[in-house]
């Protein structure tokens with residue numbers, strides 16, 4: 179579904195199983211953010227076609243972090259013509275304890291590696307100026323992605339509508355996540371696209387969502 183010009187969302191709505199929301203950013207080629215579980219990637223590609231997007235135009239898969247429900251589907255694109263990127267700290271995490279998650283999910287460990295690491299600050303990806311904001315706490319190399327021109331903020335599992343990412347996984351920290359949330363809460367966004375659950379739309383709603391999160395969670399973190 180189209181969120182705004184150049185930004186598409188494929189939210190996961192089945193509560194019987196955990197998978198992430200997938201987003202598509204339209205630049206020179208398409209950037210697929212968080213492909214989710216590999217077995218559901220074909221469904222996402224079908225949904226893209228209905229929106230007039232050609233899956234063959236996907237040139238880059240950008241992962242907010244390395245949990246299996248976000249990156250397992252990278253394996254679908256392991257053909258060589260699609261690049262993959264995430265934060266360097268998340269690759270380190272995957273090389274160490276992060277890979278254990280895949281076994282816990284009954285999945286095989288990822289064999290793919292990023293073609294390059296996205297770096298903190300401005301990145302020009304597929305002709306789009308995206309700001310990558312390193313936002314650890316849910317996982318060490320989590321990133322948020324801000325497309326200023328579209329007032330779009332993709333938050334991965336840092337914040338959701340009315341909630342925050344878990345910090346009880348290995349590599350997680352409540353104190354660190356709190357700082358990451360503080361860091362992104364002032365960003366001017368009209369669309370907040372989280373890794374799970376519903377999108378938050380509207381500047382006032384996004385501000386209220388951050389206010390709610392700070393009020394509800396910060397004293398426990």
Ligand SMILES: [Zn+2]
Nearest residue numbers: 243245316335
């Ligand atoms: Zn996660």
